[in-house]
Amino acid sequence: xxxxxxxxxxxxxxDPQGEAVQRALxxxxxxxxxxxxVGRLVELDVDDPSQLQPMCEKLLANPLVEDYxxxxxxD
Amino acid sequence: MKFGVLQFPGSCDExxxxxxxxxxxxxELLWHGERDLKGADAIVVPGGxxxxxxxRAGAIARFSPVMESVLSFxxxxxxxxxxxxxxxxxxxxxxxxxxxxxxANLRFTFRQVDLDVVERETAFTGACLVGARLxxxxxxxxxxxxADEPTLAAMRKSGQVVLRYAAGENFNxxxxxxxxxxxxxxxxxxxxxxxxHAVHELSGSTDxxxxxxxxxxxxxxxxx
Numbered sequence: 001x002x003x004x005x006x007x008x009x010x011x012x013x014x015d016p017q018g019e020a021v022q023r024a025l026x027x028x029x030x031x032x033x034x035x036x037x038v039g040r041l042v043e044l045d046v047d048d049p050s051q052l053q054p055m056c057e058k059l060l061a062n063p064l065v066e067d068y069x070x071x072x073x074x075d
Numbered sequence: 076m077k078f079g080v081l082q083f084p085g086s087c088d089e090x091x092x093x094x095x096x097x098x099x100x101x102x103e104l105l106w107h108g109e110r111d112l113k114g115a116d117a118i119v120v121p122g123g124x125x126x127x128x129x130x131r132a133g134a135i136a137r138f139s140p141v142m143e144s145v146l147s148f149x150x151x152x153x154x155x156x157x158x159x160x161x162x163x164x165x166x167x168x169x170x171x172x173x174x175x176x177x178x179a180n181l182r183f184t185f186r187q188v189d190l191d192v193v194e195r196e197t198a199f200t201g202a203c204l205v206g207a208r209l210x211x212x213x214x215x216x217x218x219x220x221x222a223d224e225p226t227l228a229a230m231r232k233s234g235q236v237v238l239r240y241a242a243g244e245n246f247n248x249x250x251x252x253x254x255x256x257x258x259x260x261x262x263x264x265x266x267x268x269x270x271x272h273a274v275h276e277l278s279g280s281t282d283x284x285x286x287x288x289x290x291x292x293x294x295x296x297x298x299x
Contacts, residue, residue, distance in 0.1 A: 009176075013221065014248065016181045040130075059138075062131055062167070065174045065221060 001049050002073035007061045008039030039066070076100035076291045079115025081145070081161070083107040083136050088122035088271060092158065095271035098284060099291045107139040116294045117154035118145050120161030122214075122269060132175060132217045133163030142168060154198055154290055155263045159215055162255075162265030170263045171256055172230060173222030178215070179248025185214035187279070188268055189241035190254050194234045197257055198293035199264040202285045208241060209282040213268040220249035220256070220267070227251060233259055238266055 009015040015037050022036035042060050046052060052070045061068040078096035082089045082104045089104060096102035096119060103113055107125075112118065125136035136142065142164070149155050149170050157165035165171045178184060192200050192207040203209070222230065227250065230236055238255030245252045247267070255266030270283025 013176070014179060014219075016177060016179050016248075020181055059134060060130070062134070062174055064223075065176060 001046055003044055003046055003049060003052055004071045005042040005044070005052065005056060005060050006039060006069040006071065007042065007056075007066050008037050008068075010065055010067050013065055076117070076294050077113075077115050078102040078117050078119055078287075078290075079105045079112050080119045080121055081105050081107060081141055082121070083123065083125035083139060085125045085127050086121050086123035086160070088158065088160075088269065091269075092119045092121040092271040095274045095283065095287055098274055099287045105141055107136070107141045110140050110144045112141075112144050112148060117156065117290050118148060119271075120145070120155065120157040120164050121271070122159030122161060125160055125164060128160070128217075131163075131167070132160060133165075133167040136160075136164045137168040146170070149258075149263050152260065152262050154293060156199060156286065156290065157263075157265035158269055158271060159213075159218070159267055162267055163217065165263060165265045171258055171265050172226050172235070173220055173256065175217050175267070176219040176221050177217050178219055178246070180246065181216075183214070183216040184246050185212070186246065187211070188213045188244045188246070188254075190238045190244070190266075190268060191241050192237070193239050194237045194257070196234075197237055197261055197264065197289070199255075199257065199286055199289050200237060202289040202292050204285075207282075207285070209238075209270075209273075209285070210280045211268040211270055211273045211283050213246075215247070215267055218247040218249070218267040220247075220251075220253040222250060230256065235259065237264060
């Protein structure tokens, strides 16, 4: 099954990448953009989607500093 | 006293670590695919970009065969020093608390930094002078140390914050100016700056030697 794992910095942890993007947007004329955060996307095909959560906990994300969200194809 | 210096694909500071260790004892490289630590009394996890730093710095290296042996070695009380990428690997392996995040300035930065030794009674700083300030190079883009507040409170209480960036030196935005931490039992230590690059007058400072000398002192003191 096709799955996507969205990984983003935990709320409250300084996200300099998000801040840099947020600062860049007004320079291009895009006003009114706040709360920009930059994370990672991992796409994968898995036989058993129940493995996704342990995969995230063990390798794909660092739960100390990142939140992750699992999205299955068709969801 | 023999140091084992790990070598991953993408390591780049293992030879300097080897040479630094050889100034105080014997040292040998240990390839990431091997499980045999070859009788090492202490392990150095060196700097570089292990496995390309794909996913997150250190995330993949921590599952390498040699790291399985290092985990058991550490659990048994063996001394483990992680430098830069090695520090990231040890945090990913949960041998050390916290995590390393991208520098607050988003830049790869290479500069000499002054570090205050805030805990001298450790296996990694025992040979440093009282109140020592070490001048050591740092070079990284993922060096912002982070731990949540309850973890930091516990670390401060048990003296796990070993090195701090001196005033004005915290270029990466590390929480609490933390540059180096140890685990609670005290046998695992990681730092972002590179003591192995500061062991000869030609490179401007020999302050890094005291980290290696401290480890020798700890190992040989324990043997007596």
